[in-house]
Amino acid sequence: MKKCSVSKRHFNRVIKNQLNNLECSAQSVLNQTHFVESSVVNYVEVGANINASSSDIISNNSEISSSIPLLHNYIDNENDKYINTDHLLIDSVVNIQNDKISISNSSSSSDEETFSNVLANNIQKSSESTENIFQELHKWSIEYKINHNALKSLLTILRKTLTFKTLPKDPRTFLMTPKITLLRTVTPGLYNHFGILNSLNNIFKNEVSVPSIIKVSINIDGLPLSKSSSSQLYPILGIVKNYKPLDNIVFPIGIYHGNEKPSCFNNFLEDFVTEAIGLYNKDITVCGKKTRFEIQMLLFDAVAKASVLQIKGHSGYSSCSKCTAEGEYLNGRMCFPDITFIERTDNDFKNQTDENHHVGQTILTRIPGLNLVSDVPLDYMHLILLGVMKKLLVGTWIFGKPPHKLPSRIIDEMSTQLISLKSYIPCEFSRKPRSLKEAKRFKATEFRLFLLYLGPIVLKGILDSTKYDHFITLHYAISILVSNKAFECQYVDYAEQLLKHFVVSCRLIYNEEFMIHNIHNLLHISNDVRKYGPLDVFSNFPFENFLGQLKKLVRKSSDVLPQIVRRLSEIQHLSYENFNKNNTHILTTSEFELLKIKQTNNILAEHCFGPQFEELIFPMYKLTLAINNRCCKLKCNTIIEIFSFGYESQSKLPIVIGKKYLNVIDFFKKPNHSSLIGIHFVSELNQYD
Known part of the structure; x- marks a missing residue:
């Protein structure tokens, strides 16, 4: 096989001339091609069929054209669709050695077959890579709440490059924003129903398994949008409580918006109750897997509970949702000085045996298996x-x-x-x-x-x-x-x-x-x-965090509900995991991660070796050398102050290096020893232990 050697400078000059010739003679739409020069990819645009050999593509006018294998894109001229090949690898045919470029001259069929295989693989990888970039861009725009005007400007800039030529011009197309928002009138405002099953399919779409029964906690609460207006939301939110990977992921089921709360909460709850009844007592399909649906609990604050359950508010005489005790007014406030009471039962609520407690009939009683006393815990x-x-x-x-x-x-x-x-x-x-x-x-x-x-x-x-x-x-x-x-x-x-x-x-x-x-x-x-x-x-903590994020979706005071519905629909195409602020990867109990290698050499205990670290991250917490994170209690009940992290000589496992406190006593002893709930008064540090 004949080889020739040229300098990089001469090679670049020849390539430049070759490109000029190709641009003049190309008859089809130009495509993207990569050359390698000192590990930097240059772009060559040619129009040719992907099955053509390199000798057919290169013009014979160039002095080294027959020895340069060009990589190119295939273009379907009928549909004008591009196949992106941004990351084609040609190391197998062009080798760079120091300051010289050795170019192999090959025309055998085996080389052509190898070239075609490499090209096909790289096209696939390039397509996947571009798709990942699009997904990351979508995620970025959602995470940082980029408005459509700013995103449109960015898309316009990116589309100027061949790599991102396939990007949509309009951000609504890119984010898959729905064109139509279906709203229902709930006096005095509007309501949109996302759906229980639709939301469950969305949050489980990235999960490998689905539990045999999906137990959902439901939250309904009012959310004022600003201090300067009466505009407010009443979202119906859900969270799956019996599936650990998702037990902090809140999803919307329905949202009401108006300048007042719904005048009839039964009308507000109608879509939710109708769907819940249809999902109960039968198999449902979530992400292709059979499962069953159950409402585990309803969570409200006192105000929302009174409105939804149609009972007396917290200022009423018979306002307690758990017992029949009656309050009395003392200096303008409702008080319950008596500590004796008779507990309410689910049947009491259903039959409305205490007429003074109810102000109406809630349609939540239609949901089978849902108990409106025992399944409504105090928040x-x-x-x-x-x-x-x-x-x-x-x-x-x-x-x-x-x-x-x-x-x-x-x-x-x-x-x-x-x-x-x-x-x-x-x-x-x-x-x-x-x-x-x-x-x-x-x-x-x-x-x-x-x-x-x-x-x-x-x-x-x-x-x-x-x-x-x-x-x-x-x-x-x-x-x-x-x-x-x-x-x-x-x-x-x-x-x-x-x-x-x-x-x-x-x-x-x-x-x-x-x-x-x-x-x-x-x-x-x-x-x-x-x-x-x-x-x-x-508790309502996860839902309150979601409400805070929901509030930030409103960008202008008009058409509030359509805005929120469209933003949430854009988020749905990714996952609500990207929207829930609390969503952090929780490691399993056997996993940990060491970070920040410590450069200083602290004293190592016996049977320990370096390198030493500054942080040790566990599933639910982390230990560091900072003053606020370096004190911990061991399983043997010893309390230590950490000075470093290293490795144990025999097991090679990470260990904590620190000093233990010799004096550990209770901080208080009434009503019981504080040590029983993990509170100690410590003093006098020992040497390394």
């Missing part, structure tokens, strides 16, 4: 965090009235202490502590941080012993009910006793006016934990 987020905890902190201690209001000097001291703890809050917490002057604007997560973690520290020595012990009773009970201890009956029973003691003490420490609807419902929430598990299993 921990609204009841305890935005209800009881806010009542104590904001309405009593910070902005309340004497004698329970704390002095301004004490409040400032508490604020200073809270802010000083900011650097010690682990990265898993979404919000850091801030001044109590902002307490009226605290979010539910901030009240949770105070109730479960910071309150026992900050309030110690601030409140008198009676009020402090009273707060710790609530803290201890809720700490049990949010933990895995909620799966054990004896702990739930104990938490129920603590909550009962807390409610009774509210009347003694504060007054009967403190016994509002939320305080009363603390007596019932333990039963919901017995049925469903820890409080976070049936």
Whole structure:
């Protein structure tokens, strides 16, 4: 086989001349071709049939034309469709060695066959690569909420290159935005029904399996769109609770928009109820797999619950959804000073035995198997965090009235202490502590941080012993009910006793006016934990996160519902996983990942070796060398402070290198030892262990 060697400079000059000749003589539509020059791909446009040999394509006028194998695209001139070959590899026919390019002259049939195979494979790979780029661009535009005008400008720029010539001109075509939005009038606004089955097919489309029964939690809540208008949404949302990979993925079932809430909630719920009835008690097909559908629970706050279930609101005498206790008005507020009650049953609700509790008949009773007392748990987020905890902190201690209001000097001291703890809050917490002057604007997560973690520290020595012990009773009970201890009956029973003691003490420490609807419902929430598990299993947190994202889809004040429907339809073509903010990949318990190799050489313990690392990521949390993430409790109950991560000599597995605390005692002992719920007071670090 004859070979010739030319310099890169001469090769480029020859190629340039060859291109000029080809451009003059080409009779068909130009296609994209790649040459390799010092590992840089240059573009050559030729028109030729993909089955033609290289010797037929190259003009004989060029001095080295017979020895240059050109890669080209096939064009179907009838349909004017391009097959993208952006990443064709020609290393097998053109070899670059140092500063010289060695070009092999081959015309054998075996070489032509090899060339055709390589070309076909590269066309397929190139097509897949371009498709992936389109998907990534689609995902990017959704994730960063790129408006259509900006996206159209980007598409116009990209279409100027042959690589992206097939991109649509219009962003609505690219995002597959629906042309028609089907809306139904629900006085005084409009409603769109996405559908239960349609949404289930969408969220399961990337899953390898589908559970034999799909248990869905349903949430309905009002969402004001702005402070300057009465425009509001009432979405019907769902979440699959019995399938771990999707148990944080919220999907829309229907959305109402209007300047007032629906005047008739039965009309608002009609599409949802009709579809739910059709899905019950029969096999349904989700992503080609047979399964069954079940509504596990309905989640509302107190206001939405009253509207949807057609019962008295929280200011009514017979407003409790769990018992028949009647309240009484004290200084303009409905209170429940009596702690004795008779529990409501599902049959009581269905038959409306308590006429004072109902204001109408909800069509939710038509859904088979759905119980409107036991299947409607109390919401921990609204009841305890935005209800009881806010009542104590904001309405009593910070902005309340004497004698329970704390002095301004004490409040400032508490604020200073809270802010000083900011650097010690682990990265898993979404919000850091801030001044109590902002307490009226605290979010539910901030009240949770105070109730479960910071309150026992900050309030110690601030409140008198009676009020402090009273707060710790609530803290201890809720700490049990949010933990895995909620799966054990004896702990739930104990938490129920603590909550009962807390409610009774509210009347003694504060007054009967403190016994509002939320305080009363603390007596019932333990039963919901017995049925469903820890409080976070049936909290509204995932839905609230979705509502926040939903609000951001509105780009102008007119045609609000069509906007939202179109944006959600664009998202559907990807997955709602890209829309749910909480969606992060959860590793299995056997997986972990080491990051950020530490450059400094810390002291290694015996039987350990490097390299050393700064972070160790586990399924639900991570450990680092930062001050807020380096303290942890081992399975043997030893508490350590981490100084490095390395490897164990024999097993080669990653290990934690740190010092343990020698003195570990309870932070408080009333109503029980704090160590039982994982709270310790530690001191005196030992050497490496």
